[in-house]
Amino acid sequence: ATGVVIEKGFSTYLGRMGKEIDNKRELTNFEKGMNNITKMLIKYMIIVSFSVFAIYGLIRQNFLEAILFALSVAVGITPSMLPMIVNVNLTRGTKVLDKKENTG
Numbered sequence: 001a002t003g004v005v006i007e008k009g010f011s012t013y014l015g016r017m018g019k020e021i022d023n024k025r026e027l028t029n030f031e032k033g034m035n036n037i038t039k040m041l042i043k044y045m046i047i048v049s050f051s052v053f054a055i056y057g058l059i060r061q062n063f064l065e066a067i068l069f070a071l072s073v074a075v076g077i078t079p080s081m082l083p084m085i086v087n088v089n090l091t092r093g094t095k096v097l098d099k100k101e102n103t104g
Contacts, residue, residue: 029092029093029096030089030092030093033088033089033092033093034085034089037085037088037089038085041078041081041085044077045074045077045078048073048074048077049070049071049073049074050070052066052069052070052073053066053067053069053070054066056069056070
């Protein structure tokens with residue numbers, strides 16, 4: 001079997017796809033806000049989980065049960081915080097758009 005090379009490097013289809021992947025776009029304000037709130041919530045969840053583990057473990061003296069309870073608290077916190085995350089970011093986006101309209 002023989003083949004003919006027509007293009008190489010970034011001129012090929014796969015090369016252009018690779019070049020597009022390398023071109024990283026800047027994050028939007030919404031994405032930056034979501035990243036910041038996500039990091040904050042993860043920290044909050046870790047702190048609460050360890051606190052629940054320590055308090056429950058010290059009171060009940062059953063650390064296996066304390067681990068399971070702390071994990072269930074961590075899993076329960078996440079869905080209840082999602083509406084707050086979306087609401088805060090939509091409010092932030094509204095303020096940014098309002099500021100752009102009033103200055104432009």
